Amino acid sequence: MRVLLTKDVENVGRAGDVREVADGYGRNFLLRRKLAVAAGKGAETEAKRLRDAAAKRESKERTDAQAVADEIDNKTVVVRLKVGAEDKAFGSITNQDIAAALKAQHRVEIDRHKIDLKEPIKTLGEHQVSLKLHRDVAAHVNVIVTQDR
Numbered sequence: 001m002r003v004l005l006t007k008d009v010e011n012v013g014r015a016g017d018v019r020e021v022a023d024g025y026g027r028n029f030l031l032r033r034k035l036a037v038a039a040g041k042g043a044e045t046e047a048k049r050l051r052d053a054a055a056k057r058e059s060k061e062r063t064d065a066q067a068v069a070d071e072i073d074n075k076t077v078v079v080r081l082k083v084g085a086e087d088k089a090f091g092s093i094t095n096q097d098i099a100a101a102l103k104a105q106h107r108v109e110i111d112r113h114k115i116d117l118k119e120p121i122k123t124l125g126e127h128q129v130s131l132k133l134h135r136d137v138a139a140h141v142n143v144i145v146t147q148d149r
Contacts, residue, residue, distance in 0.1 A: 001026040003036035004043045016051030065134035073139040077101045080148035092120035
């Protein structure tokens with residue numbers, strides 16, 4: 001089955017590509033979720049229009065992400081963590097806490113899903129956290145975790 005992808009699909013292709021896929025995959029997954037349309041006679045012109053629109057959108061997203069990265073790269077954010085006796089932490093610092101601290105301290109709104117935190121921070125001190133703002137744009141933020149009794 002020949003389909004024209006309307007959105008980027010992992011391991012298949014990018015928006016605007018015309019691909020040959022298995023009948024069941026095309027009918028039951030791609031078409032139902034509106035990730036693709038059946039490729040007809042005017043598929044190539046439609047594919048070019050979709051590719052141009054996707055390239056324009058991608059360029060705008062990259063420049064926006066680069067502007068945010070230039071603004072917050074290597075900034076420092078202070079977050080408080082409740083600590084009990086013998087420096088035992090109550091709770092942890094998550095990517096949502098870091099996003100809220102960035103918004104409060106630097107007036108920059110970052111989606112919490114773009115903060116690349118492998119596991120929550122449970123220790124005091126300075127930690128470096130990477131931000132994946134775009135596929136090609138990354139930034140780093142220094143997070144200082146202080147004591148809050």
